Amino acid sequence: MKNIVGVRFKKPGKIYFFDSNNLTIEKGTYVIVETANGDEYGEVVIANRQLPEEKITNPLKKVIRIASYKDIKQFKENKSKEKEALKICQEKIKKHNLDMNLIDVEYKFDNSKILFYFTADGRIDFRELVKDLAAVFKTRIELRQIGVRDEIKRLGGNGMCGRELCCCSFLGNFETVSIKMAKEQNISLNPSKISGNCGRLMCCLKYEQEVYEEKLGRLPKIGAIVKTEDGVGEVCGVETLKERIKVKFTDSEDTFYKRYDVKDIKIIKDAEEKDDIKVDNPEDLKELEHLEKLEKMDKNEADY
Numbered sequence: 001m002k003n004i005v006g007v008r009f010k011k012p013g014k015i016y017f018f019d020s021n022n023l024t025i026e027k028g029t030y031v032i033v034e035t036a037n038g039d040e041y042g043e044v045v046i047a048n049r050q051l052p053e054e055k056i057t058n059p060l061k062k063v064i065r066i067a068s069y070k071d072i073k074q075f076k077e078n079k080s081k082e083k084e085a086l087k088i089c090q091e092k093i094k095k096h097n098l099d100m101n102l103i104d105v106e107y108k109f110d111n112s113k114i115l116f117y118f119t120a121d122g123r124i125d126f127r128e129l130v131k132d133l134a135a136v137f138k139t140r141i142e143l144r145q146i147g148v149r150d151e152i153k154r155l156g157g158n159g160m161c162g163r164e165l166c167c168c169s170f171l172g173n174f175e176t177v178s179i180k181m182a183k184e185q186n187i188s189l190n191p192s193k194i195s196g197n198c199g200r201l202m203c204c205l206k207y208e209q210e211v212y213e214e215k216l217g218r219l220p221k222i223g224a225i226v227k228t229e230d231g232v233g234e235v236c237g238v239e240t241l242k243e244r245i246k247v248k249f250t251d252s253e254d255t256f257y258k259r260y261d262v263k264d265i266k267i268i269k270d271a272e273e274k275d276d277i278k279v280d281n282p283e284d285l286k287e288l289e290h291l292e293k294l295e296k297m298d299k300n301e302a303d304y
Contacts, residue, residue: 002053005063006046007033012153014172019060020048030067030075032109041067041075041109078107085137089116092132100124103146104154113140119151149174152198159196159204166203177201181209184216186240215240219262223271228260232268 005025006015018033025031027047032039067075082105090102100120107114114137118124126143133141146154153167167174182194182205196202220226224235228247236257237246243262248255 001050002056002060004046004049004051004056004060005031005044006049007031007042007063008045009040009042011043012168012170012172015045016042017046017051017056017060019062021062021064023063023066024048025063025066030072032064032067032071034061034064036061038108038112039064039110041071075109078109078111082107085114085116088136089129089133092129096126096129096132098124098126098129100126101151103151111139113142115142115144117144117146117150117154119148120145148198149200152196157197159202165197171203174203175206177203177205181205181212184212184240185209186238212240215243219243220245220265220267221271224267225269227266227268228258229264230258233258235271 003020003022004017005020007018008015025044025048027044029044030041031044032041065071085105085107086102089105093100093102100118102116102118104117105114106117114133116133124145130141130143149167152165153171156168157165159165163169177200179189179194179201182189182201185205185208187194187205194202194205219238219240220235222235222238226233226235226245226247231249233247233249235245236248239245239259244259245262245265246257246259247265248257
């Protein structure tokens with residue numbers, strides 16, 4: 001068994017496990033830990049816990065010490081210097097006439113490196129900019145291009161639900177979200193209703209998707225032929241969460257509809273799944289095509 005603690009460097013952000021180094025550390029304590037990029041300052045969000053050796057895939061880095069007053073002071077000084085670095089970098093970007101949008105600056109705890117985060121439509125040749133920044137700050141400089149989701153995560157804000165954005169409050173990683181999820185959840189495919197502050201598909205579409213997939217696996221599709229206590233009919237509507245279907249019956253004189261629980265029907269012939277996605281309003285077609293492009297970009301975009 002290994003005594004570990006979980007440390008987070010940013011809120012929100014990933015939680016990393018470290019060897020506690022025989023220290024007893026409570027949740028909420030700030031510590032200095034060893035990382036591949038040097039010493040880092042982070043908050044313990046998971047207190048001491050025993051973890052079986054076989055569940056540890058890589059050799060764990062160690063907690064060096066519990067943060068001292070001097071460490072906390074240095075961390076706060078770094079945060080203060082980031083504001084000045086942001087201003088200087090923006091001036092240099094303007095000087096070099098670079099088409100990039102500076103988002104954030106991050107000082108490494110030991111001042112061994114400064115990271116500048118930016119967004120841009122394409123690749124940027126920032127070699128001269130790096131040279132200028134290195135001459136000013138006398139340390140290693142790294143410029144890191146990020147996506148629009150990461151930009152909003154750093155800037156913050158509230159969603160259409162009125163709460164703080166998920167990416168700013170608890171999401172550690174971005175998961176792939178697709179328009180198909182909205183379709184399967186029977187959500188209106190109006191781009192303004194299924195895209196977030198970042199302009200990409202809302203992360204919350206992912207939350208209930210597993211439930212919908214599991215239930216849809218038991219339900220007939222629209223157009224399926226089913227047998228009911230009232231005869232054979234065609235499925236014309238599905239209430240996924242209630243596991244109910246609406247069936248259309250047609251005889252020589254009349255057409256009528258009735259709802260049934262899925263357990264009370266038998267599928268005679270299921271319909272083929274259609275991949276085409278229709279919009280409520282033809283005017284939304286261009287916006288939907290734009291969302292499809294963004295969806296493709298999300299799949300290919302690196303998670304920094």
